[in-house]
Amino acid sequence: MTTTKVRRLGTDRPPSLASRLMGNRWAGLAGLLVALLAPFVDATPYALSVMTSAAIAVMLAAGLNIVVGYCGLLDLGYVAFFAVGAYTSGVLATRFEVPLLATVPAVIVVTVVAGVVIGAPTLRLRSDYLAIVTLGFGEIIRITANNLDVTGGPSGIYGIPHLVEHPAAFYYVTVAVVSLAVLGSARLGRSRLGRAWRFVREDEDAAEAMGVHTYRVKLAAYIAGAVWGGLAGVLFAAQLSAISPGSFTFLSSALVLMAVVLGGMGSVSGVVVGAVVISVLPEILRDLADHRFLLFGVLLIVVMLLRPQGLWPARSREVP
Amino acid sequence: GQGLLGGGGESGREAGENEPIVLGMLIPQSGSEAAIGPYMSNAAQLAIDEINAKGGVLGRKLELKTADDACDAQAAAAAANKLVTEGVDISVGGYCSGATLPTLPIFGKADIPMIIPAANSQELVDQKLKHVFLINGTGSQQAAAAEKWIVKQAAKSVALMHDNTSYSKDIALRTRELLDAPGGAEAVITEAVTPKESDYSPNITNVLAKKPDFVYWTGYFQEGGLIARQLRQAGYKGAIMVGDGSVSPKLIEIAGAEAAEGVYATMTQTPETLEGAAGWIDAYRKKFGAEPGPYSNQAYDAVRLAAEAITKAGGTDGAKVIAALEAIDGFAMFSGPLKFTPEHTLANGGFQILVVKGDTFALQDSLR
Amino acid sequence: MTQLVWNGLFVGSFYALVALGYSMVYGIIKLLNFAHGDLYMLGAFTGFAILGAVGGVSPTMALPLLLAVLLATMAVTGLAGVALERIAYRPLRRAPRLSLLITAVGASFALEYGMRAVAGADPRVYPVRLGGSSLEVLGARLTPQQLVLVGVAVLLMAGLNLLVTRTREGRAMRAIALDPRTSALMGIDVDAVISRTFFIGSALAGAAGVMAGAYYGKIDFLMGFLIGLKAFTAAVIGGIGNIPGTMLGGLLLGLLESFGTFWLGGEWRDVFAFGVLILFLTVRPTGLLGERVTERV
Amino acid sequence: MNLLDVADLRLSFGGLVAIDGLSFSVGEAEIVSVIGPNGAGKTSAFNCVTGFYRPASGRITLRGTDLTGLRPSAVAALGVARTFQNLRLFGELSVLDNVRAGAHLWLRQSVLDALLHTPRYRRSERECTEQAHHWLDFVGLRGDRYGAARHLPYGEQRRTEIARALARRPDLLLLDEPAAGLNHGEKAEMLDLIRRIRELGVAIVLIEHDMGLVMEVSERVVVLNFGREIADGRPEDVRRDPAVIEAYLGSDDSA
Amino acid sequence: MLEIDGLDVHYGGVHALRGLSLTVAEGEIVALLGNNGAGKTTTLAAVSGLVRPSGGRVVFDGREVTREKPHRITARGLVHVPEGRRIFSTLTVHENLQLGGYLLRDRAETRGRIDRVYELLPRLAERRAQQGGTLSGGEQQMLAIGRALVTGPRLLLLDEPSMGLAPLVVASIMELIAGINAEGTSVLLVEQNATAALKIAHRGYVIENGACVLDGPAAELRQDARVVEAYLGGV
């Protein structure tokens, strides 16, 4: 037997303070607290609308994170599900006068179906090709909404009833829903299914060899992402009371994807931060008027150069 | 800050005597329609400067706050909320119907009357909101004018082309409906194009296969110019007409003088077509060093109309301003003397037919 | 019918030209270069600026002049692409590959709104226009200028194909795409090859920009967005990284759009095009000419 | 009944015949080695058994259940685990997570459990982690269990891969060159490990080029050449088989 | 020819090489032995520029190459065959070999060298049009070595060349290495198959925990009790 010393790299090293702060639920609670207190600092309609939009963006990012961050499936048409959710609830609420809350089960059913319809034939594709297919489906959904009459054609659906009247109250409802969604996605990520998603992301063959039915697992990620996106769509419809195809363009998909990557793929805290940055930064820059997107672009580059793994990357080591 | 514990949602609009009156204007400054924003904000500023030079309104100065709606619903909602928060008294903006729709309840809730200068989808008034007024002709008014001219030209087969946005599609479909009535011209094809492209030859091939003698494009000038040019290149010899979104000297430039010559347009009155407007154009040029673009005159009028209503109402109280707007009769605007219908659209749609002559749109027929 | 085919091929050759650069860049560093369409835009504006500086041109001189402008523009956009890679992409080469997506979108915004700040939001119109009389060929109406443009596009593409498949430079590109570290061990200067790839790809985009400006006339700061999207689609359909495949992908997309418009009308065109592409990919998951990759276990 | 039966397997790639009528069987808790020249079709045979390749013809049965043409995850579900010749760890994931992958098939936990953090979820997660540690201890991993697997030295990665396969609690374990890249001392440890695995009642099929190890550990050796079986028997007999010496071992079988 | 002096390498918090020093003289085969994780691969990677040392010097042919880029080091004639074969998986066998000749401007010479490799490793000739990634493990190993030979190295760094090779092939690969060495190429050989390595090497080093603990002529090392116990197996 060899004489070399046995090296136990870090097995007995205590977790660093940073990892303790970032890793566990304190970060989540702190984030929630910030979200809950923010209206006490600024509750102007503008601030509330920006914050509500940011919260919805967080939900979208959390959903897309399941697909892209956990499972490694590049989805360039994620807003398709956002649109499906928003339209389902909008159509039911305006054409059939179903209360908005009551549309939720229908939204879930429809988005699951949409997830299966889009995912089933295409999840066998390699990532680049999947990207195009999802992009294509995103466009197909948007154009179809634009061309059909039930969806109100290009002008969309308006007069969707509010979930609750007061903007601050609606903000709190949104925060509550979004928090649950974020928590849910985090818990999924730490489950048997969540691990399977990461196995698929890392190496599909090895995952198969360990008994992971990669196709089903991918479909599950897709469906989970679809449901998250669809529910975010309901919030979106309730917030704006009007939805139109113009809100579901490829650019919106790209922005959600950016939120995920900017924050740190696979890291729930990261994508929350990413989504807040992506949705709030342009508002902060609003006063620069003409130059705001120029600066936005430059900032994106700078941020990424400084933090290549994202603002708050997924932990690369487990806490023992 | 105005937190929940502080002043609450209501912003500090209890304006003092000398506080300026704030007009808010949502316009696209980024995104696909970014070209339009400056035309509108410049003209609004021009109106404000003129009014302020004469002492303002009720002894108070006017002030303009613009916000970028990027022609996008969500951005528009945030921008509208921002204007509300900044204490805007009257909204004089709105170019894209799709972006303007979600802002209606936001301004409504804050008790801010809206004079919408450009966006003109029927849906803006379909909800019968008290605070919403359109000073651009609506789709049905424009369609009526178009049909009138088509019939007058004795056209037989008409091709309608739109860009699949709500504004453009609405006009096209309404025109088709009118043409579908028995007798006269027949709508042979309704073709939708994808905006922001360069090559429309597949659409044009479709259209020309139906051998129309009249083509009506109801979208914007960027595509309009290309379509007119490509129609001519493809050998089309019949008449071409464009909607009000296409009335811009840029259309002529893009199409090239040859292809643009003789193109008709349905349009409310513009500075160019008004006897007395030459001075206005000069003033605009002098101030901004550029030609007034599409919807600059409507933006200019929106500001003037807001000033008029505030004067009549004796203040900026929302309900009183709305009442004043409803009562206005005969206020002089580029589009003619103003009076609102019960649904807050122009009683006199005021559409007329322009024609491209050289490098401008000239009046062809006032359809009166 | 021939008209439909010609329309599709003509537009498709623009798509192909832009898609080639996309494909090369994607092929070598797996970057979804969102800014690629904006280099096309930059090309269009560069050409516009050069023509403006040259001043009035007699119509007879238009074609040779345009060719000169084309080359100058290709140099400018090529260098812009190299700079872009240097600043925004190279530092992230070891980061997760989607991180590049952020800087690419950032670069796209910066280019678009930077151009807007320089040239304004109004569309501009080229002083020299290729247009004019059309002739009938096999029942399709086309112009000599169109033929010239397609000819130039085909030449550029053919040259590129030779470069990538036949030369050591091309082999180096393909090797880097698979494994940059090992490529360096073969003596390949990875950074230099990537720079050259960006130069060529961006130059092609710039060429397409000038050609579009001169042919269609209208240019604006957002003109690159849609074509960038289509180029990406074409590149993938063709089989990412595969040059002839990308050309075919561009042409196919053009044809699909042309026939989709004809069969279903303009409003369903993209639904048709994407629908066909999706169906196609489900039967042939590696695109038109994409290599069958048999991953060994 | 044999644990594994492979009958008349054929597989080709284009014109290349990789496996040409291969048959062999493995009994319960038996250690069988598969040896043969490079490119003889050993890994391909593994790939057929585990569902990564679909054989052109032939039948593969596990305790009488037909495996032929099943997808890899279904084969794994029936109790077959494997390692890969070119390591296939989940590089970015922690070593522990890698081994947890082995628990995927037996871990009883629903999505709802995970969302609500029910006691069942906690229990199953705890068990999963304990098992992972158990198997890492079993294979004798020395390196950092909490860091990314790709940071481990090569030999440690090999062990991790075996731990991952063991965490599946398979009846049949296929090891593709587990001792490649190990030095002599480490090979001794591997030998010991393989024996201990067999003591758990797991049958092992071993592809290996290290004859010392093969001769030491195998109960039976199957020799392939050009996709065909050229010998099958006890190690002592096989090593003296002239066909095997000629095709594979060479006269000097030190290596 | 190669001098490594006090080399330190860190991977984040891991101190992989701790002041490692060794030399390879012109015309020598030097074996590098050590347990898993000892730092052998890291040593080679630091020499060829794939990892950046945090301290120490690498001198090749009298010139310091410590922080030079990998492709320049290769251009100097120092060629590294990395661990794990690293074949360009979708390129054919032939294209892989052509890439080995990337730096040769002369096509005829490249062709000549490739033909030579085909002669030495006939299995590769049979498979010249097959995608590299679909080769069997051993075939890939042959390709990796063949590819480096096309480069025409003056110093060859080999990381576990015998891994996954059948016994017969191991023997012939070792012969091959001895052969090219005889033609003037120096070799730094990392090998777990210490028996085979020490048979052809002139000298050897044993490293543990990122530093050399033992070195000497191969013949002596073969007799050394510690080496015998740990690496060669009781005789």
Ligand SMILES: Nc1ncnc2c1ncn2[C@@H]1O[C@H](COP(=O)(O)OP(=O)(O)OP(=O)(O)O)[C@@H](O)[C@H]1O
């Ligand atoms: N996907 C594939 N496509 C083409 N040929 C293949 C493929 N997989 C394997 N082969 C060929 O089939 C033959 C058998 O390969 P296999 O990997 O089974 O060999 P092996 O016995 O495991 O060899 P080694 O000991 O070198 O690992 C080899 O010649 C290989 O090149």
Ligand SMILES: Nc1ncnc2c1ncn2[C@@H]1O[C@H](COP(=O)(O)OP(=O)(O)OP(=O)(O)O)[C@@H](O)[C@H]1O
């Ligand atoms: N990328 C990396 N990140 C972190 N640590 C690393 C990395 N690469 C290697 N190490 C560590 O550096 C040390 C030396 O590794 P190295 O690969 O050089 O060993 P080796 O002697 O080649 O071992 P083997 O015989 O297993 O190939 C090991 O402890 C390993 O865990």
Ligand SMILES: CC(C)C[C@H](N)C(=O)O
């Ligand atoms: C012509 C434009 C003023 C029409 C406007 N874009 C709308 O959507 O209503």
Ligand SMILES: [Mg+2]
């Ligand atoms: Mg093998």
Ligand SMILES: [Mg+2]
């Ligand atoms: Mg090593």
